[in-house]
Each structure stands twice: as C-alpha cells, then as structure tokens.
Amino acid sequence: MSSARRHSLGRWLKRRAENVIVVLIAIMFISFLLQIGFRYLLNRPLGWTDEVTVLCWVWVVLWGAAFILSDEDEIRFDIVYAQVPISARRAFTVISSVALVTLFAISLPATWGYVLFMKREKSAYLGMRFDFLYSIYLIFAVVVMIKHARLAWRALRGIAVPGTKVVEAADTP
Amino acid sequence: MTLSPFTLCVVILVVLAILGLPIGLSMICASIFYLLAAHLDLSTAAEQILNGLFNSYVLLAVPLFILAADLMNSGSLTDRLLKFCLVLVGRFRGGLGHVNVVANIIFAGMSGSAIADAVGIGRIIIGMMTRDGRYPVGYAAAITASAAIIGPIIPPSIPMVVYALVSDTSIGYLFLGGVVPGLMLGIGFMVINTIIARRRNYPVEPPVPLRDIPRITRDAFPALMLPVVLLVGIYGGVMTPTEGAAAAALYALLASTLIYRSLSFRQLYIVLLSSAKATTSVGMLIAGALVFNYVVTIENIPLSVQHFIAGFQLTPFAFLLLVNAILLALGCLLEGTTVLLVIVPILIPPAKMLGVDLVHFGVVVVVNIMIGLLTPPFGLLLFVVANMTKQPLMVIVREALPFIVMAIVVLAIITFVPQTVLWLPTLMGYKH
Numbered sequence: 001m002s003s004a005r006r007h008s009l010g011r012w013l014k015r016r017a018e019n020v021i022v023v024l025i026a027i028m029f030i031s032f033l034l035q036i037g038f039r040y041l042l043n044r045p046l047g048w049t050d051e052v053t054v055l056c057w058v059w060v061v062l063w064g065a066a067f068i069l070s071d072e073d074e075i076r077f078d079i080v081y082a083q084v085p086i087s088a089r090r091a092f093t094v095i096s097s098v099a100l101v102t103l104f105a106i107s108l109p110a111t112w113g114y115v116l117f118m119k120r121e122k123s124a125y126l127g128m129r130f131d132f133l134y135s136i137y138l139i140f141a142v143v144v145m146i147k148h149a150r151l152a153w154r155a156l157r158g159i160a161v162p163g164t165k166v167v168e169a170a171d172t173p
Numbered sequence: 174m175t176l177s178p179f180t181l182c183v184v185i186l187v188v189l190a191i192l193g194l195p196i197g198l199s200m201i202c203a204s205i206f207y208l209l210a211a212h213l214d215l216s217t218a219a220e221q222i223l224n225g226l227f228n229s230y231v232l233l234a235v236p237l238f239i240l241a242a243d244l245m246n247s248g249s250l251t252d253r254l255l256k257f258c259l260v261l262v263g264r265f266r267g268g269l270g271h272v273n274v275v276a277n278i279i280f281a282g283m284s285g286s287a288i289a290d291a292v293g294i295g296r297i298i299i300g301m302m303t304r305d306g307r308y309p310v311g312y313a314a315a316i317t318a319s320a321a322i323i324g325p326i327i328p329p330s331i332p333m334v335v336y337a338l339v340s341d342t343s344i345g346y347l348f349l350g351g352v353v354p355g356l357m358l359g360i361g362f363m364v365i366n367t368i369i370a371r372r373r374n375y376p377v378e379p380p381v382p383l384r385d386i387p388r389i390t391r392d393a394f395p396a397l398m399l400p401v402v403l404l405v406g407i408y409g410g411v412m413t414p415t416e417g418a419a420a421a422a423l424y425a426l427l428a429s430t431l432i433y434r435s436l437s438f439r440q441l442y443i444v445l446l447s448s449a450k451a452t453t454s455v456g457m458l459i460a461g462a463l464v465f466n467y468v469v470t471i472e473n474i475p476l477s478v479q480h481f482i483a484g485f486q487l488t489p490f491a492f493l494l495l496v497n498a499i500l501l502a503l504g505c506l507l508e509g510t511t512v513l514l515v516i517v518p519i520l521i522p523p524a525k526m527l528g529v530d531l532v533h534f535g536v537v538v539v540v541n542i543m544i545g546l547l548t549p550p551f552g553l554l555l556f557v558v559a560n561m562t563k564q565p566l567m568v569i570v571r572e573a574l575p576f577i578v579m580a581i582v583v584l585a586i587i588t589f590v591p592q593t594v595l596w597l598p599t600l601m602g603y604k605h
Contacts, residue, residue, distance in 0.1 A: 018446055021449040022446050053233055060452055060453065060456070061453055061460060064452065064453025069453050092193050099194075100198060103202045106205070107205045110215035
C-alpha cells in the first residue's frame, strides 16, 4: 500500500472511531434523560438505563483513550519535557514508551484471563456477558501498546516526537 | 539497601511522568510494576479500573457537565448573557472587567469546569475588552483566567464531584458549601478591578438605552433560568446532582436549538465529539488513580500519614494551614484533578481524625486547587488564555498577580472561618 493510501485509510478509520464515540456519548445522554423522565414524570423507574449509562461511560473512556486522544489531548506533566532539546525528548520518549510496552505486555496474559473469566457474570438488567463488556480494556491495552511502540520507533528513527502543547482548548468547540 | 516495591512504584511514577508519559498511563504503569514486584495478581490493574469505572455512578456527572458547558458555549447563550451583564455593571469604571466577573458568577451556576468557562466567556469578552486598545490584552487575559476559577466553586462543580468520590461526602452539601466562597471571590475580584481601573483610567461603557433593556433581559432570560432550574431541581429533591447534570445539558440543548436557533446538526456532532475527548482525558486520569489508589490503600499509606501527622499534635487549623501550603505548592506543578485523585485521599483520614469537617475541607481543597490553575509554571488557565491571546505567559502572570493574591486572601478566610462554607449547608439541613 502506498503511504498516501495508508494515510487516507488512517483518516477514514479515525473518523469512524469518532462516529462510535459520539454515538456512545449520545446514548449515555439519552438514557440518562429517559431515566429521569420515567422516574419522576411517569413514576416508573427503569433499571436498564442505569446500566446503559455506566457502560457507555466505561466504553467512552477506554475507547477514547485507544482511538481518539491525540498526544495534545493527553494530560501530562511537561515542565521538564518542554525545556529539553529535541535529542533528549527522543530519549525520553523511547525510555517511557519502552517501559509502557514492557509493563503492559507482562500484564496482558493475566488481564486476558481476567476478562475471559468474567464470562460467568451477566449484567443485572440486560443480561449482557461481562467478558464482552470488559473486552474494551483488552482493546485499550493492545492499542496503547501499539501506539507507544510506534512512538518509540519514530523517535529512534528521528521522525518525530510528541509535541509539547499543553492545552488546546480541547474540551470546547 | 533494598527498596520496597511501593518506593520503587512511586519512583517509577515520578520518572515516567517527568519523561512526558501522560499522567494516567504513568500511574497504570507504576501500579503494574508494583503488582509485579509485590508478587500480586497482574490482572488487578484491569480489575480495579473496570470495576472502579463501572461502580462510580457519581462520576457520570463529569461527562454530562462537560457536555452542558460545551452546549452553552456553542449556542449563543454565552453572548446573550454577556449583553445582559453589560446592562448590569457596564456603566462603572472598568465596566468590562466587572462584566467579565459577573458573567462568570452567573455562568458558574450552570457550568462546572473552569477551562470551559475561560474559553466560552473569554472567546467573546477578550475581544470586547481589547477592541480599539481599550484594555491591555494582558489585563483582559488575566481577569478572564482569574474570574474563571469561580466556575467550579459555585455549584455545579466537576472537581467537587471528584472530591465527593474520594471522600464519600454528599455532593449536594459540597455544592452548597461553595456558594458563599464563590461569591466572596467574585466580590474580591471586582474590588481589584475597581482599584486597577481607577489607577489606569480604564473606560466606562456607554449606558445601554433604557428601551433596549427589556429586550436584552428577555433574550438572556432562558440562560438566566438555568441555574435556578438546577438549584431547585437538586435541592428540591427532584433529582440527584448527576441527573441535574443531564438536565442542564438538555436545557442548554433545547435553549440553543428551539429558543435561540443557533445550533446546527453538524455543530451538535462537534460538541458531542469534543465533550467525549475531554471526558476521555479526565477519564484516563481517573482510571490511573483508581489503580494507584488501590496500591496506596493496600500499602496502608493513609494510615501511616495519619500516624505521622498525629505525632506533631497539630490543631485542626494548623493542619488546614499545612494542607493549604502543601496544595498551593503542588498546584504550581501538578494538574488539579491529579492532586484531587492522588494527594487528597491521603489527607482525608488525618483530617477526619483531627475533627475537620469534610465538607469544609472539600471546599477549601477545591478553592485551593482552583488557585493552582492560575499559578505558574503549570497553571492550566494561564495556558488557555495565553493561547487565545497569543500573549507571553509572563505578561499574563504579572497582570494576574493581584487577583491571585485576592484569591489566597479568600482562601485564608474560608479556612479559618468555617462558617463561611458551612452556613448554607447547615441552613439546608447538613449536620456536622
């Protein structure tokens, strides 16, 4: 695949990942409203809305951390990082990324086992299996490892290191 | 000498954070290392994060309040609110500075995030203040950043939701406890603005014609009603603060689409996406703190700190003074949510032991952390306004200095006169 095509495929995938998180946050919002409406206006509390909102929250956080957050959106302590020259930043990135990939890789088998083990449990209202609900953590762990392996690789090859922007009004339009 | 797994865990956390790894991920990595070194089950990290996120119902208020503030900023609620404030206080010397503070006080009643307030209000008022060079850009940026800290002190408040989670206190009473301190800050900032405006001869706004006032008030009315709806809803016992957050978002959505007709479908999508992003950034920090706090708990750190502090035989006030000094110093270096999630849980058991009221403690801590958003080198609000105005950070810091001093004076007052915080919650039935 040419690099241009790979690039546009990457962009297309990112858009779809954004669609997913927007749907998740919209579902969360709507079920919350249903919950309030049914409880106070119709006096008939719904149980499943609680469950759906909490599920969406867990998925928004981990899905977002895996696919949506760019380096600029992350909350980090960059007083030192921002002060040092590019070569040192490369070294910083390589060390921290390698540490992350190593530690996540070591814990991955046990995490895998834990998520599979959760198949015995089902959610209280919707009866969804917890191994399916919790699988987002595995996705998160694997994607974060790939992201940081790539960061380390690019820093080693001297292509790029994460920027130093602290805030880009990320939480407002 | 061999280092304990916990010592190594803290060292790794600090090193990774300094190397520039995001703080949430640094906490997860350090905790995995701890589990490895202490020969504990490695899946505990995933278990703590998943169960923690799954069972923290109150945290849902965080994404919903972010969504509500984003919706208000993208609709024209903010513009209309500012026009209304111009009618109220524009005619005094330094009028736009007062408008800035008053708009933040009203906006604080609907939003729980200082960053959202600074961006939403600042985007418009900084332009108004600096047009034709009426106010120096540095001053406009400084007063915008300073006034924004009122947002999370007057309810609703995202940091108070996070504090409620780590301290097991009632969100409702915490919210009430913030009202008086928030108003004190607002008045304090207006005093500073008056003094500076007199000295530098800042302009007065032309009076708004009398016949326009009913129209401007009517335009702003739906925006002004939101804090009322929220307060009556939450304290009338109709809804929990979390549900209040959803109601606020719905209200902002309806007002923007039906009344003000200023929100397209495309904009709504962008608002949802940016709220999701902000939710994820904060959520990762919470996820990291969930595992790290688990490690801290099995190591019995809060108990050790409690014994350590008991050794000094501090009075409650001396303890609060010490906490304020520590948090102000940390606030210069660390981001507020990190302090709330990592440092504050360790301070809660000693506070309890010394008989410090936890609602009082929470409000003091939140005000303190908000001041941290204004202090260099790591004051998030400073970066936000510097980014908006393209001013060097130092210029803004110099202009913000009188406001920071005023905020510290208010912090001292609410620390030593607990009634300023507890009066309103007690009136509404809080027993301490």
